[in-house]
Amino acid sequence: MHVHNDRFRGAGLHKPTVPINTFVYNKGKAQRVTIDEIAYEMPAAAILPLVSNQHFTFEAPDQLIAWQFNREFYCIVDHDAEVGCVGFLFYGIHHPMFIRLNKTQQDEIRYMEQTFCAEWPAKDGFQGEMLRTLLKYLIIKTTRIAKQQSESYLQFPDEKMDIVRKFSLLLECSFRKEHSVKFYADALNKSAKTLSNIFALLEQPAPSRLIQNRIVLEAKRYLHYTDKTAKEIAYELGFENPAHFSRFFKMYTGVNISGYRESLPQ
Numbered sequence: 001m002h003v004h005n006d007r008f009r010g011a012g013l014h015k016p017t018v019p020i021n022t023f024v025y026n027k028g029k030a031q032r033v034t035i036d037e038i039a040y041e042m043p044a045a046a047i048l049p050l051v052s053n054q055h056f057t058f059e060a061p062d063q064l065i066a067w068q069f070n071r072e073f074y075c076i077v078d079h080d081a082e083v084g085c086v087g088f089l090f091y092g093i094h095h096p097m098f099i100r101l102n103k104t105q106q107d108e109i110r111y112m113e114q115t116f117c118a119e120w121p122a123k124d125g126f127q128g129e130m131l132r133t134l135l136k137y138l139i140i141k142t143t144r145i146a147k148q149q150s151e152s153y154l155q156f157p158d159e160k161m162d163i164v165r166k167f168s169l170l171l172e173c174s175f176r177k178e179h180s181v182k183f184y185a186d187a188l189n190k191s192a193k194t195l196s197n198i199f200a201l202l203e204q205p206a207p208s209r210l211i212q213n214r215i216v217l218e219a220k221r222y223l224h225y226t227d228k229t230a231k232e233i234a235y236e237l238g239f240e241n242p243a244h245f246s247r248f249f250k251m252y253t254g255v256n257i258s259g260y261r262e263s264l265p266q
Helices: 103-119 127-148 151-155 158-174 181-187 192-201 207-225 230-236 242-253 257-262
Strands: 020-026 031-035 038-042 046-050 055-058 064-070
Touching: 046 127, 055 207, 064 103, 064 127, 103 127, 127 151, 151 158, 158 181, 158 192, 158 207, 181 192, 181 207, 192 207, 207 230, 207 242, 207 257, 230 242, 230 257, 242 257
Parallel strands: none
Antiparallel strands: 020 046, 020 064, 031 038, 031 055
16 A cells, blocks of 8 residues: 555556556546556546556656555456456456546545555454455445446446456456457357447447557557567567567557657657
8 A cells, every 4th residue: 555655656567576456546636647658637536447567657646545456465356256356447448547536435535545554553363354355345436436437337237348348358368369359259158240249339449459459558568668679579469470560560550660669768
């Protein structure tokens, strides 16, 4: 837990660690957050969920409260639970997701901050379970608020939207090796056409586009934050032929790899 930590940031690929999920609550006024080199405005009194490997910095980190956890501490991924680390907050389609809190909800978060802080000094055998219980409460409350603010979840039944979430989770686990819609459709017990039709019905980007976007995002992360060559990145992302990867990157970014890397700030 980070409270008013002016050094709080996400190192992303600069310093790979075990996968860590993050909740950030902005206690202060609206401020700029930069995620993977893209700047956004984070509203005041809002929560932002972030996933592992994201590089992020905040304009005023000393105005934040942040909770970070890994699977070893808390995760129900094996049961695919919505209140686990594979839920809507982390594996919905639209990111970043800024979840605005009303006055009552802000009071609840302040109480949560106090409760977490009061628990840290405890050194008995109950501390871990108490912190997991508090974290689960935070996840459930935030998920409820976020779904109330999501047009898609208000418009379509949870069962339909859950297909989007499961696809996103599967994509995150598999995009480095699997680039075809058929793979993801088969894993979800759908045909590729049915899966694409479901995404169209739910007014979501096509699965093929989401796969392409995820590969491009990871390629950009490697180019920004590592010294890997284009050939090394190609193999990391499942391209047997580096030339194929180079064509893919230029097709979806409009610039070749060397030109993109040269345009990055030194």
